[in-house]
Amino acid sequence: MHDHAPPSPVEAEPPAAMSVAELEVFLAAEFPQMFNARSGMRIEAAWYHGARVRQAFRPEMLRPGGTVSGPVMMALADVALYVAVLASIGPVPLAVTTSFNINFLRRPAQRDLLAEAKLMKLGKRLAVGEVAILSEGHPDPVAHVTATYSIPARHSV
Secondary structure, eight states: OOSOSOOOGGGOOOOOSSOHHHHHHHHHHHOTTTSSTTTOEEEEEEETTEEEEEEOOOGGGEETTTEEOHHHHHHHHHHHHHHHHHHHHOOOTTOEEEEEEEEEOSOOOSSOEEEEEEEEEEOSSEEEEEEEEEETTOSSEEEEEEEEEEOOOGGGO
16 A cells, blocks of 8 residues: 555556546535645545545644644545545545544654555445555655445436
């Protein structure tokens, strides 16, 4: 999970259902409260079953004690996993989080955060994934997330 790169073409994964540019336009339209010019989130890469999303560091993200707040990391992980789902199935606005678990492993540095999302199972109605959150420049994750997304039936999209 921590190889920091999308799979190589040799692995013969299907192509992404949406490009980074298409994902950014989709999220800005469908999820503007989390993905907008002020949020500081940016999709760095997206591929079938995975994505990497960056959260730019801003001082207002800090909680008392000078550490990045948990809600910032949770939002980043949720968006990264949503991007991985969309990159795998295409534009489905009503795919929603149904389960979310986070383990905070160590204090993040006051730097950008990187979320590396990987789908562990992708079915017709559910996607299960994990996300490693890292502080830029540090190899060890600061948090680990597992989550499940509910995917609506195609006729209800």
